[in-house]
Amino acid sequence: MPARPTARPRSCSRARLRLPVAGLAASAALAALVQPAQAAGTPKPPDKSLQKQLDDLVRTAGGPPGVIVTLRQGDRTKVYRAGVSDTSTGRPPHATDHMRIASVAKAFSGAVALRLVDRHQLDLDDTIGERLPSLPTAWHGVKLRQLLNHTSGLPDYSRAPAFLDILRQDPRHHFDSRRLLDFVADKDLEFPPGSAYAYSNSDNIAVALMAEAATGRPYERLLDRLVYRPLDLRQTTLPQGYRMPRPYLHGYDVTPPEPPEDISELIGASGVWASGGIVSTPKDLNxxxxxxxxxxxxxxxxxxxxxxxxxxxxxxxxxxxxANAAGLAIFRYKTRCGTVFGHTGNTPGYSQFAAGTADGTRSLTFSITTQTSKTVKPDLLAKVRAVQEDFVCALLRH
Known part of the structure; x- marks a missing residue:
């Protein structure tokens, strides 16, 4: 099997794209071993029961070829991994491998916005009409805080038939990321702002545009100034194309009985931009x-x-x-062992969960190399969520 979809006939890749594209619209769009990472202090021995659960995940029919979890407690980091990063070479996953973080990118646009709020360049009560008057008049009353907690009522551009038709014809189509909302510009709000919750990829596109309008700077530059540099994220980028930086965790369409198909570079990032286009590593994301x-x-x-x-x-x-609850570009996850805060994401080839504690002393990332959501492999999602909860318990354990 080829390592990249470019080695396959485009007609074949397009046929296999049907399931992932549906998942993109719903979400954003688009050898087992344990090895402690380098860290100060001496990490505790890995939990064998946690490792077994990861081993079971990669053996599950339709499950991911690879999974990697980074667990950081204070100054100590442990890395759990199972399966492979690349089925063509058998290379195991590493915490410095690049990966698509999907809708976890929404937390990054939230970080830009809230950092600008702290600098008094944006206000949570700023409206689309005040910052982006060229957008439809019907949307003008929507506030920044409503975009950040998905109570805006904005129609989701990633579900628009015209947007999906373009992706089906050319998954690598280069969109003008700042015009993605044009796909729904003829639509009214789906409900009065603040009256309901509805997860929408349009929200974080509007957040990024408001940040640009407030500062006069490109969103990519704001990410660098307000997020990457302060947190020393050296392997995190927001690309426009479909290429992945090397080395990377390969993402797969796993549809038994067919072998896993590498779709890591099948879809371009320009069509998700601030709602799902960021590429990072488990280390940076943590x-x-x-x-x-x-x-x-x-x-x-x-x-x-x-x-x-x-x-x-x-x-x-x-x-x-x-139990999930939505804040401003962050979610609260109440588990049987305690509460963490973070974000999830899914896109063709990848599913992500990243969370930390309220005091910032503990954090984890949980990355698998196939897509799962409430509409794409829901049974696998149920299993993944159970394993994630056990890792949260390990994170919070003294």
Missing amino acids: AFVRAWAGGHDYLSEKTRRAQRTFIAGAASEPAGPG
Whole structure:
């Protein structure tokens, strides 16, 4: 089997794209061993029961070819991994491998917005009409805070038939990322702002555009200035194309009885942009979520309180472990062992969960190399959520 979809006839890849594209619209769109990572202190021995669960995941019919979990407690980091990063070479996953983080990218656009709130360049009550008057008049009353907690009512561009038709014809089509909302510009709001919760990829496109309007700077530059550099994220980028930086975790369409098909580079990132286009590594993502969930100096106390104003029962996509609730570009996950804060994501070839504790001292990332959501392999999602909860318990264990 070829390592990249470019080696396959495009007609074959398009046929296999049907399932992933459906998942993109619903979500964003688009050898087993244990090895402690390098860290200060001496890591405790890996938990064999946790490792067994990862081994079971990669052996599950339709499950991921690879999985990697990074667990950080204070200054100690453990890395659990199972399966392979690349089925053509058998190389195991590494914490420095690049991967598509899917809708976890929404936490990054949230971080840009809330950092600008702290700098008084944006306000949570700023409206689309004030910052983006060229967008449809019917949307003008939507506030920044409603975009961040998915109560805006904006129609989801990634479900628009015209958008999906383009992807089906050319999965690598280069969209103008700043015009993605044009696909739904003829639509009214789906409900009055603030009256309901509905996860929408349009929300974080609008967040990024508001940040650009407030600062006069490109969103990519704001990410660098407000997120990457302060947190020393050296392997995190927001690409426009379909190529993955090397080395990377290969993402797969796993549809038994056919062998896994590598779709890592099948879809371009321009069509998801601030809602799902970021490429990172488990190591970088762990550092980000640690600060986003609870780093004391990353947000002001006032802004942190606003971030953690939650809507009970509002789940991320896909749902994370335990009982989910939505805040401002962050979700609360109440498990049987305690509570963590973070985000999930899914896109063709990848599913992600990243979370940390409220005090910022503990964090984890959980990455698998196939897509799962409430509409794509829901049985696998149920199994993944159960394993994620056990890892949260290990994270919170003294």
